Structure formats: structure tokens, C-alpha cells
Amino acid sequence: GQQVMQIPQYQHVQEGEDFTTYCNSSTTLSNIQWYKQRPGGHPVFLIQLVKSGEVKKQKRLTFQFGEAKKNSSLHITATQTTDVGTYFCAGRNNQFYFGTGTSLTVIP
């Protein structure tokens, strides 16, 4: 069946270091969305990518959709303590399949 995997599952970084999470699907996706969930909170939409090879930036965050539309990445430059949380990708192929998430801890 459809699976969306994310790596790594956990990541601890020093404040100021970069962070990347990778999302891989077993099948081609029509689009991919990224969400952030703070501890104890609910997922909040960050961005949607639709086109093959698409790259979008939001301040220190860079999102990329693979050429084959089966993988995606989120890169955060110079992490801050406010970046703490779990980052989920959600791939669309008839229904939304959420990835397993990457939990980011930023050490001040």
C-alpha cells in the first residue's frame, strides 16, 4: 500500500546549525504539503508543492519537490529555538498520506 516515510525520525541540532528532513513516497504524488506541529499542538500548514522539481522558499525554510514527484525535502537554515516541533510531509494520491514526521530539537 501507499507509504510516505520521513527521515530522520529525530534530530537534535545546536541553535544556528542547519536542518533537513526528507520525505519519500512509494508511489508518484500529485502534490505534497508540509506541516509543522509544536509539542502539544496541532499541525499547521506550511506550504504546498505541485510541480516536478519545484523549489519554494519561506525565509529560512526551503522546500523541494523531486523530479519524479516521489520525494521532497525541507531544509531550515540557521535553526532557532522557535523551529522546535515535528515536521510532517503529506503526499496526495487520491487521499493524503502523512509521513511519519521528523521531530526537531534545537539546543540553545
Added chain:
Amino acid sequence: NAGVMQNPRHLVRRRGQEARLRCSPMKGHSHVYWYRQLPEEGLKFMVYLQKENIIDESGMPKERFSAEFPKEGPSILRIQQVVRGDSAAYFCASSPISQGEQYFGPGTRLTVT
């Protein structure tokens, strides 16, 4: 514009009781999704509804679970004869279009004792 509302925020049920979780989507949104999240785990899709219709319920257990989104009123996720394994956070999300960004509610934390 109020966000997605869910109630109750916390629900405690004894084994065998029924749990009813409510979700009011954002104004103008006719697409509603329900997800379940276990501690330290990701979101598992349960069901996707549009007004009065179930579009996709492939993620929902065949027994004890049901969902509806009536013409008037909130979407309801109903769990009959709850068991301890049903304890989880249940999130509802709404969207204005079928492939659009999803706006999540604060979730209902269900505890089955």
C-alpha cells in the same frame, strides 16, 4: 474568521461506552478530514467527507467507527464500545477545495479507562 473548532478538547470514557467527537470546519469549507494520532507518532488518515457524503473512509476501522457531515451542523466522529486502544488524539481538518491546504483543529484527546 474562526478556525476549525473541535469539542470536547478532552474526553474520558470507560471501556464499552460511546465517544462522540465534533468538528466544525472553517466558514466556507465543505471538505473535512479526520485523523488519529498516537503519542510520538504521525497522523493516520481515517476519513474524508464532503457535505452529506463520505468520499473516502479507507482509513477507518470497519467496526465501531463511523463518521458523518450533515447538511447542517458539525461533522461527527463516533466510536462505539470504546476500547483502551482507541485512546489517542483525534484531529479534524477542513479545506475549501479537495486538494487544498488543510486547516487543523486543536484536536480531541480521548482517554479510555
